[in-house]
Amino acid sequence: QQQVKQSPQSLIVQKGGISIINCAYENTAFDYFPWYQQFPGKGPALLIAIRPDVSEKKEGRFTISFNKSAKQFSLHIMDSQPGDSATYFCAAPDSYNTDKLIFGTGTRLQVFP
Amino acid sequence: NAGVTQTPKFQVLKTGQSMTLQCAQDMNHEYMSWYRQDPGMGLRLIHYSVGAGITDQGEVPNGYNVSRSTTEDFPLRLLSAAPSQTSVYFCASSFGGNTEAFFGQGTRLTVV
Numbered sequence: 299q300q301q302v303k304q305s306p307q308s309l310i311v312q313k314g315g316i317s318i319i320n321c322a323y324e325n326t327a328f329d330y331f332p333w334y335q336q337f338p339g340k341g342p343a344l345l346i347a348i349r350p351d352v353s354e355k356k357e358g359r360f361t362i363s364f365n366k367s368a369k370q371f372s373l374h375i376m377d378s379q380p381g382d383s384a385t386y387f388c389a390a391p392d393s394y395n396t397d398k399l400i401f402g403t404g405t406r407l408q409v410f411p
Numbered sequence: 412n413a414g415v416t417q418t419p420k421f422q423v424l425k426t427g428q429s430m431t432l433q434c435a436q437d438m439n440h441e442y443m444s445w446y447r448q449d450p451g452m453g454l455r456l457i458h459y460s461v462g463a464g465i466t467d468q469g470e471v472p473n474g475y476n477v478s479r480s481t482t483e484d485f486p487l488r489l490l491s492a493a494p495s496q497t498s499v500y501f502c503a504s505s506f507g508g509n510t511e512a513f514f515g516q517g518t519r520l521t522v523v
Binding site: 304307330332334339340341342343344347387391395396397398399400401402403404 | 454469
């Protein structure tokens with residue numbers, strides 16, 4: 299069973315700062331690493347995903363960096379805003395069954411003005 | 412376009428009662444799944460389905476049953492509720508396990 303280890307559990311950042319969330323996985327049968335964003339009382343929604351034929355993907359203020367040899371990937375939020383305050387989950391396909399998406403334990407981000 | 416619809420939004424059960432959480436999607440997705448979300452535990456996969464008539468177990472399947480008779484619907488059944496099943500339950504659908512998953516709004520279940 300794939301395990302996805304996510305850190306930190308919580309993060310407090312000042313407006314305009316950089317938020318960094320890290321994830322590590324054990325093995326994967328398919329390279330697809332998404333990040334989901336969840337606001338209180340809502341279901342998670344896809345924020346950004348990478349299929350690592352590249353080591354980095356950027357969409358606006360959000361960037362995924364991927365290190366295949368270290369089996370790690372991270373989410374960087376540049377110029378963090380109060381509206382970014384949410385819980386963030388990384389995910390990776392199961393080692394043996396790519397139909398199963400395994401999520402990390404989540405990071406609660408709070409951005410203060 | 413409603414996306415993924417879960418009902419009910421809130422439910423309180425007594426220990427030993429049974430109930431079904433409903434999930435419907437209108438995006439013609441083959442892949443549907445159920446997760447439970449608990450503090451500090453993230454989203455854990457309960458059961459999933461890759462198409463009508465096909466279901467399989469996830470990480471935490473015990474105490475839950477599923478069936479998939481149509482592409483649109485994927486109900487989750489609790490046969491005999493236990494306090495350990497107190498959680499927020501999310502249904503999701505996608506074109507495949509490694510494509511964008513669309514989540515419902517969740518069902519907050521309390522078992523007393």
